[in-house]
Amino acid sequence: ATADSGIPAAGAEVAFQFLHSELVSFLLREQLQGGGGGPATVQQCRAQLSKLETMGFRVGQAYVEKMTKDLPRFRDDLEIVKFLCKDFWASLFKKQVDNLKTNHQGVYVVIDEKFSLLVPMARGKQYLDRCHLYTAFPCGLIRGALTNLGLRAIVTAEVEELPRVKFQIQLVQHSA
């Protein structure tokens, strides 16, 4: 059999993908069990999204802390976002982002055509309508990474077709 899935040869990043995928499935099962099998309520969705986002946030914080502890400080916001899109992305997802745009007013749009955390899920269409459970963790991951580098941000994601994702990063200006 040849490698036709586009996933790189097995390495820890693949285990990271699988673990994320299992985590989403797990919270999905929990939700279905709690909700009696019917469609999830908005409150249930929010609760599960929040759990995933928080886990992503903490992993992102810890990971970027470890990645950058011996690096010099970044000069500005753009340098931080570029670090995120190149080094952080490459280290976790084995590729850089495919596109980065900014309005130069604190909004960055990041596009990954084949976002590795969603590759295992791209096979199961049942995820597509499930409250965006599959992007909550990555959004948290990015927000945690940026927070650790001194940038507060609101991070949202849009998925039209798995595994393509568009992340929007809106920097929150410091009041000080």
Next chain:
Amino acid sequence: ATADSGIPAAGAEVAFQFLHSELVSFLLREQLQGGGGGPATVQQCRAQLSKLETMGFRVGQAYVEKMTKDLPRFRDDLEIVKFLCKDFWASLFKKQVDNLKTNHQGVYVVIDEKFSLLVPMARGKQYLDRCHLYTAFPCGLIRGALTNLGLRAIVTAEVEELPRVKFQIQLVQHSA
């Protein structure tokens, strides 16, 4: 700052460690919330252990499937266990196991002096008494890997001092 933690430079295996650590913390918090803050009951512990073990099992299965899809079949049980202790371990944990013993009757004892999934937890002593929550996922991971390679097994773990772990793998003979 020099790297003094013994963890390899950040890579996806570190993210895998952090995600596992977050998962354990998350289930721990859930347990504490559900249990009113008192010590967890045996039933509560079992439920959380089982969730973690199941997630580990699925990740182990999927990961080893991916690792071995282009490899020739293994000749015997020992070859499979050796693959687990060398290639599987190195790929996920960036080191091989430190010791492998067998009684040649289907029992294998695997020792890792610095088990990477427990490194983030070795800092927080509060985990030590918590129902072995921190070894349930790795036991499932090993069991899932072996199952995918055709070996049914019972996998248990002992931790006397984090991050040293002794895994015991007891192969279950096929009845056929």
